[in-house]
């Protein structure tokens with residue numbers, strides 16, 4: 090099963106709609122609630138990153154009986170130094186983003202903690218691709 | 228501690244989820260930083276916050292948090308209430324400061340996360 094969601098940069102009112110929809114699907118599939126939480130927390134962080142840091146993005150969630158694969162692709166400034174961005178506390182978030190309760194530099198490390206596999210590639214000036222895989226029996 | 232006890236201790240208004248106030252809460256966490264809340268693994272958590280926006284509710288939804296207390300008279304918007312309702316959350320509005328709210332819950336024996 091494949092699901093697609095669009096994400097609008099800067100639109101905090103809509104941030105979380107993809108994660109919310111994926112949560113409903115995984116619940117219907119009777120996936121272990123602990124695993125659901127790991128998946129949707131990581132997805133939500135990724136979705137908020139597109140809203141907070143990029144112009145627009147697209148999320149693809151591919152679900153099969155053993156795992157969920159999520160690809161978050163955006164058009165935006167990209168990440169010049171991914172190792173640096175992965176460090177807890179590193180953030181370039183604007184004051185607007187901070188006012189929304191984000192921008193502590195905790196999202197990417199938390200995605201790493203919650204996903205079985207996390208892969209990030211980025212093209213500065215073009216955009217970022219974040220891929221997450223989580224197995225249901227993990 | 229049951230949610231209704233929390234509401235009683237804080238003299239809080241139950242904004243939504245009235246039918247769920249018998250649910251048991253095991254620990255409390257206070258923060259306005261949603262990225263920090265999203266790192267928690269605890270179950271049966273009450274979130275105490277001064278940040279009243281849609282992302283507070285989305286964060287609670289993703290983190291399976293069933294009860295959120297908004298301090299200092301922060302008001303819940305209809306949109307927040309709608310999403311909270313769809314996700315079986317109890318939202319409480321309380322006029323106390325963050326400091327007093329947390330102090331009262333701690334004094335009543337609610338455990339911290341860390």
Ligand SMILES: Nc1ncnc2c1ncn2[C@@H]1O[C@H](COP(=O)(O)OP(=O)(O)OP(=O)(O)O)[C@@H](O)[C@H]1O
Nearest residue numbers: 138142174180181182191192193194195196197262
């Ligand atoms: N999709 C993206 N496009 C461009 N830059 C990004 C993207 N995702 C992350 N970054 C960069 O990496 C930094 C760290 O990201 P991370 O998610 O860890 O923290 P944050 O988003 O700043 O704050 P938090 O996630 O705690 O709310 C960001 O501040 C930003 O500079």
Ligand SMILES: [Mg+2]
Nearest residue numbers: 134138196197
């Ligand atoms: Mg982030």
